[in-house]
Amino acid sequence: MAAAALRQLTGQEQARLFRVLKPCDTAAFPPGWRKRHREVKDYWGEIWARKFLPVPWLLCGPRRYASSSFKAxxxxxxxxxxxxxxPDPSECLLFGKTFTDHMLMVEWNMEKGWGRPRIQPFQNLTLHPACSALHYSLQLFEGLKAYKGGDQRVRLFRPWLNMDRMLRSALRLCLPSFDKVELLECIRRLVEVDRDWVPDSAGTSLYVRPVLIGNEPSLGVGSPTHALLYVILCPVGAYFPGEALSPVSLLADPSFIRAWVGGVGDCKIGGNYGPTVFVQKEAKKKGCEQVLWLYGPDHELTEAGTMNIFVFWTHEDGALELVTPALDGIILPGVVRQSLLDLARTWGEFRVTERKMTMNEFLRALEHGRVREVFGSGTACQVCPVHRILYQGKFLHIPTMENGPELILRFYNELKMIQYGTKAHEWMLQV
Known part of the structure; x- marks a missing residue:
């Protein structure tokens, strides 16, 4: 797929790609070109590599999304x-309650395309009462974080994956496409302007929330002719109250479904989140902090609250295994999810599997003492242990905390070293 994308580039574009592409991005390209790629060191290589690769989505050809875009x-x-x-550094930073001085704003309409992006003072939006985002949920959002290390440098964590996912969501909702590299550079500039808002206390970060909404001033259901893209920033502490690795309990009730085959569970859109608030309240009534979303007659494990779900256990065949549901259209392709899989595969110490996992399989493993750790992952929480699951009227005890939690702590510490710059890594984009 990458080679096909390269063939569509002009000679000038190919030359530009050769100058900046990193070796890690060239696995799918002809081997003869790799030597020239190795000479390039700067971080822009990773950005340009992703600019020229198509988004893997059935609605998106390799050039469709790049035909019109705003420019950084x-x-x-x-x-x-x-x-x-x-905020006072000594105060607790609640998630999403405090916002920085500035925001990014870009307007779009079908007649003129994208307008000029602008960084402006943080302010309220003015929307038409018939705005299609308000009536028909033609809106999407993203979530990523910037971290300030001990060297006082600010870095974004794997922002390229967020840009990929945001574009896929936009195409699924028939919202205007954009150039991922240009948006990322605009976001980088915004964070640079408000870099003094990035907290540097342990466990803190600057949460970046890009949003794209249909702003059609009409009650008709259809592709919007007006849209608005904006990005806001907020300094945050730990997502869950208390310690960052405090375990949570989950309500597993198959009568509630988060997403389904043929739907939009793999897109980060508001319509996937609003309906979960009721179930979240039901979980709290029953003594649980979050929801374990099940699907289908086999009660497949899909997600935990707004997190991806992982199980670390000894498989029936005796192999030590880390398993998480496969990206089948129901599961959101989380950035931290992918990062944990990448780290585990790099370590090579146990089997790493993406596949369907049912409650019956999980119950058998729990009964036979094969379950070691269960945890969720997400941008807001990073890694969150699970110690109880309420299923069919019975609380199931999960021995996550009794087992260290060894793997969870290893993931957590490894991510922390990468994100705060203690350990140099290509995942980070310096602001």
Whole structure:
């Protein structure tokens, strides 16, 4: 697929790609070209590599999404004249409650395409009462984080994966496409402007929330002729109250379904989240913090709350295995999910599997003492242990905390070293 994308480039584009592409991005290209790629060291190589590769989505050809986009070179900057008071470092930073001084805004309409991107003072939006995002949920969002290391440098964690996912979501909702590299550079510039808002206390970060909404001033259901893309920032502490690795309990009730085959469970859109609030309240009534989403007659494990779900156990065949549901259209392709899989495969110490997993299989493993750790993963929480599951009226004890939790702590510490710059890694984009 990558080679096919390369053949569609002009000679000038190919030359540009040769100058910046990293070796890690060239596995699918003819071996003869790899030597030239190895000479390039700067981090822009990874950005350009992803610019030229198509998004793996059936609605998107390799050039469709790049035909029209705003440009980071056209970015306008308006600094606030009334800066907000920054949070006291000693205070607890609640998730999504405090926002920085500036935001990114780009408007689109079908007649003129994308307007000039601009960084402006944080402010309320003015929307038409018939706005299609409000009536028909033609809207999507993303979530990524910037971290300030001990060297005071600010870095974004794997933002290329968020740009890929955001574009896939946009295409699925018939919202306007955009150039992922240009958006990422605009976001980088926004974080750079508000870099003083990035907290540097342990476990803290700057949460980045890109949003794309249909802004059609009409009650008709259809592809919007107007859209608005904006990005807001907020300094955050740990997502869950208490310690970062405090375990949670899950309600597993098959009568509630988060996503289904043929739906949009693999897209990060608001319509996937609003209906879960009711189930979340039901879980709390029954003494659980989160929901274990099941699917189908076999009660397949899919996700935990807004997190991907992992099980670390000894398989029936005796092999030590880390398993998580496969990306079958129901599962959201989480960035931290992918990172944990990548780390585990790099270690090569146990089997790593993406496949269907049912409650019957899980119950057998629990009964025979083969389950070691169960945990969720996500941008907000990173890694979250699970110690109880309420299923069919009975609480199941999960021995996650009794087992260390060894693997969870290893993942958590490895991610922390990468994200805060203690360990140099290609996943990080320096602001």
């Amino acid at each position: 070179a056209d970015l306008q900057l308006e600094m606030t004249r009334e800066p907000h008071k920054k």
